[in-house]
Amino acid sequence: MAPKGGSLSKVVVVGAGPSGLLLSILLAKQGINVELLEATEKLDEQPRAAHYASPAVYELRRAGVLDDVAAKGFKPNDFCWRKQDGTLIAGMSFAALGPDHPERMVVLPLDRLGKILYAHLQRYPTAKVRWGHRVVDIGQDENKAWVQVETASGPQKVEADYIIGCDGANSQIRRSLFGDMSFPGETLDAAIIATNVYYDFTKYGYWDTNYIVHPKNWHMVAKIGNDGLYRVTYSEVPGLTAEEYRKRQPMRYEEILPGHPKPGDYKILNISPYKLQQRCAPKFRVGRFILAADAAHLCNPFGGLGLTGGIADVGSLYDCLMGIHRGLADDNILDKYAEIRRKIYQEIIDPTSRENFRRLWDQDPETAREKDEFFQICHRAEKDEALAKELALGLNVLRHDFTQYYANKSSL
Ligand SMILES: Cc1cc2nc3c(=O)[nH]c(=O)nc-3n(C[C@H](O)[C@H](O)[C@H](O)COP(=O)(O)OP(=O)(O)OC[C@H]3O[C@@H](n4cnc5c(N)ncnc54)[C@H](O)[C@@H]3O)c2cc1C
Structure with a gap:
C-alpha cells in the first residue's frame, strides 16, 4: 500500500555531500526531523564542483545559505572558448543580468561550500548528523524504511518514513535497490x-x-x-x-x-x-527509497551540469516531501519526482553535457567560430541583451515546480 500524505516523523538522508547537506537543511528548516548518515568522518576535500548555475542558486537561497556562499565565493563575469594560442573564439557574459540578479551564478569550491552547509545545518535542532555511519543494506515495509549501518561501535538499524540516497556516484542505496552493476550508461x-x-x-x-x-x-x-x-x-x-x-x-x-x-x-x-561518466539509475524511486543527485545520475563536468542538476533534484524533492508533510499531496507526488527528474536528466542534462564536452575536442579550432552553432548564438548575444539574459539563465530549464501537483495550493 502506498503511504498516504501527512506529517512526516523522520527522513533519513544518506551522504553528507553537498546534495545531502542541502536537502537536510531545507527539511530541518521546516521542523522536519532529519538524520544525515555519512560513511566518512569528515567533509570531502577533493577538487570537484565549484560553479553553481541559476537553478542551484535558487535552492541555495531557499535554504538560507546563499549570502554566506556569495560572501566566501564570487559571481563570475564571463565564460569563453579559446584556441590553444589564447585567441578568443567565442564568449558569454553575465553582465546583462546586472550584478545583483537573484539567480546569478556563484562560484565556490565544493569543500568550502560543504563547510558553510554543515555550519548552517548544525543550527537546526531537528537535524542530526552521524559521521562514521556507513549504510550497508536496506529494507522497507508498508509503514517504514530502514538502513543497516556500520559504525565504530557496531552495527545499527536506522528507520524513517523515507530514506533519500544522496550517497554519490557509488551509491549503496542505488546498488541495494538495483544491483551492483545496474547504473546504465557509459564511461x-x-x-x-x-x-x-x-x-x-x-x-x-x-x-x-x-x-x-x-x-x-x-x-x-x-x-x-x-x-x-x-x-x-x-x-x-x-x-x-x-x-x-x-x-x-x-x-x-x-x-x-x-x-x-x-x-x-x-x-x-x-x-x-x-x-x-554519463549514467542514470533505472528508477529514482522504489517505495520509501528515493535517489537524488550523483546517486541518481552522472555527467561529465564540462558546463557544470552535475551538481547544478543534483541541486535541482534536491529542490524538487524538498517540495514533494513538504507537500506530503503538510497534507497537500499524497505520496504519489514522489512518483512524479522520479519520472520528471529522470526525464530532465535524459532530455537535457545528458545530451547538453555531452555536447559541452564534444565542443572542446571534436572540431577544428580554426573553423569553430563559424561552424559551431552555439558559438554563433554567443556572437549574436553580444549585440542582443535579451538573448544574453536568456543564455545566462539558460540552465533554469533544469527546474520544475512540483507544487503545481499539490491538491490544495491555496493553503500554502
Ligand atoms: C572535476 C569535477 C568538476 C566538477 N565541477 C562541477 C561544477 O562546477 N558544477 C557542478 O554543478 N558540478 C560539478 N561537478 C560534479 C559535482 O562535483 C558532483 O555532481 C557533486 O559533487 C555530487 O554531489 P553529491 O552530494 O550527489 O555526491 P558526493 O559529493 O559524492 O557525496 C556523497 C556522500 O555520500 C557518502 N557516502 C557514500 N556511500 C555511503 C554509504 N554507504 N553510507 C553513508 N554515506 C555514504 C560519501 O562519503 C559522500 O560524502 C564536478 C565534478 C568533477 C569530478
Whole structure:
C-alpha cells in the first residue's frame, strides 16, 4: 500500500555531500526531523564542483545559505572558448543580468561550500548528523524504511518514513535497490585531471572561465577563488594510475598552459584524476527509497551540469516531501519526482553535457567560430541583451515546480 500524505516523523538522508547537506537543511528548516548518515568522518576535500548555475542558486537561497556562499565565493563575469594560442573564439557574459540578479551564478569550491552547509545545518535542532555511519543494506515495509549501518561501535538499524540516497556516484542505496552493476550508461573514452592551482592567468588576458578547444590538449581554466585560486582541468590519456598522472602533471602544464610554466611558477593545492561518466539509475524511486543527485545520475563536468542538476533534484524533492508533510499531496507526488527528474536528466542534462564536452575536442579550432552553432548564438548575444539574459539563465530549464501537483495550493 502506498503511504498516504501527512506529517512526516523522520527522513533519513544518506551522504553528507553537498546534495545531502542541502536537502537536510531545507527539511530541518521546516521542523522536519532529519538524520544525515555519512560513511566518512569528515567533509570531502577533493577538487570537484565549484560553479553553481541559476537553478542551484535558487535552492541555495531557499535554504538560507546563499549570502554566506556569495560572501566566501564570487559571481563570475564571463565564460569563453579559446584556441590553444589564447585567441578568443567565442564568449558569454553575465553582465546583462546586472550584478545583483537573484539567480546569478556563484562560484565556490565544493569543500568550502560543504563547510558553510554543515555550519548552517548544525543550527537546526531537528537535524542530526552521524559521521562514521556507513549504510550497508536496506529494507522497507508498508509503514517504514530502514538502513543497516556500520559504525565504530557496531552495527545499527536506522528507520524513517523515507530514506533519500544522496550517497554519490557509488551509491549503496542505488546498488541495494538495483544491483551492483545496474547504473546504465557509459564511461567516456577520456580521462581528466582536475587541479586547484595558484598561477596568474590574468596576465594572459584570461576571462573568469576559459575552455580551450583542441583535439588533444583540450582543457578548462577557471577562476574559483578571490585569492587567485584557479581550477585547471585538462585532458589525459585514459588508463594510467593516479601516481602516473601525478608524475605527468608538470609536463602537461608546460605543454598546454599559457607561459609554459615550470613547477616553481605555480602552486598546486589538489590534484585528482576522474573518469567521465554519463549514467542514470533505472528508477529514482522504489517505495520509501528515493535517489537524488550523483546517486541518481552522472555527467561529465564540462558546463557544470552535475551538481547544478543534483541541486535541482534536491529542490524538487524538498517540495514533494513538504507537500506530503503538510497534507497537500499524497505520496504519489514522489512518483512524479522520479519520472520528471529522470526525464530532465535524459532530455537535457545528458545530451547538453555531452555536447559541452564534444565542443572542446571534436572540431577544428580554426573553423569553430563559424561552424559551431552555439558559438554563433554567443556572437549574436553580444549585440542582443535579451538573448544574453536568456543564455545566462539558460540552465533554469533544469527546474520544475512540483507544487503545481499539490491538491490544495491555496493553503500554502
Ligand atoms: C572535476 C569535477 C568538476 C566538477 N565541477 C562541477 C561544477 O562546477 N558544477 C557542478 O554543478 N558540478 C560539478 N561537478 C560534479 C559535482 O562535483 C558532483 O555532481 C557533486 O559533487 C555530487 O554531489 P553529491 O552530494 O550527489 O555526491 P558526493 O559529493 O559524492 O557525496 C556523497 C556522500 O555520500 C557518502 N557516502 C557514500 N556511500 C555511503 C554509504 N554507504 N553510507 C553513508 N554515506 C555514504 C560519501 O562519503 C559522500 O560524502 C564536478 C565534478 C568533477 C569530478
